[in-house]
Amino acid sequence: MRLLLLADTHVPKRARDLPPQVWEQVAAADVVLHAGDWVDVPLLDALEERSRRLVAVVGNNDGPALRARLPEVARVELEGVRFAVVHETGQAQGREARMEQAYPDVDVLVFGHSHIPWDTTSPRGLRLLNPGSPTDRRRQPACTSMTTTVEAGRLGDVALHALPPRTLPR
Structure with missing residues (x-):
């Protein structure tokens, strides 16, 4: 099973749309996991329409319309691997220990917020x-997304994909 991990898309605040390479990744994925900060509803609608399966949460930049449709934490088991998706995990220092305590029954935690x-x-x-952000690299060398696979209770290799620079709205 092929997975695409996204977060911090910020459409249309930071970009008009997702880069074409991300839409190609959506088409190739069996499941898209999105860790919040959509900013506006049309991207959620588009990903629901264009992905085979979407597992998504709300982020701190998401307003009432998105909050009405998305949880703060999403949990899903895929091919025997237990995932949780959340937007924020706090500061980097001590993250692993904090998240072990917060998610004791999870194998993989997908998160966003930092764009890192x-x-x-x-x-x-x-x-x-x-996965970083496909539209707003901040201090990173490139905008990014992640892909991985799951099969028979195992997470496959995780790939970080550098994407072209964002396209700002006019």
């Missing part, structure tokens, strides 16, 4: 993944 890609594993084996 993150891939670590806690001492008990909790994998923490932040």
Whole structure:
């Protein structure tokens, strides 16, 4: 099963739309996990329409219309791997220990907020993944997304994809 991890899309605040490469990743994915900060409803509608399956949460930049449709935490089991998706996890220092306590029954935690890609594993084996942002790189060298696979209870290799620079709204 192919997964696409996204967060902090900020459409249309930071970009008119997702980069074409991300839409290609959506088409190739069996499941899209989005860790919040959509900003506006049309992107949620588009991802629901164009993805095979969407698992998504609300972010701190998302207003009442998105909050009415999305949870703060989403949990899903895919091919025997237990995922949680959340927008914020707090500061980087001590993240693994905090998230182990907050999500004791999870194998993989997908999160966003910082726009900084993150891939670590806690001492008990909790994998923490932040795909960065496909539209707002902030201090990072490129905009990013992540892909991975799950099969028979195992998470496959995680790939971080550098994307072209964002397109600002006019």
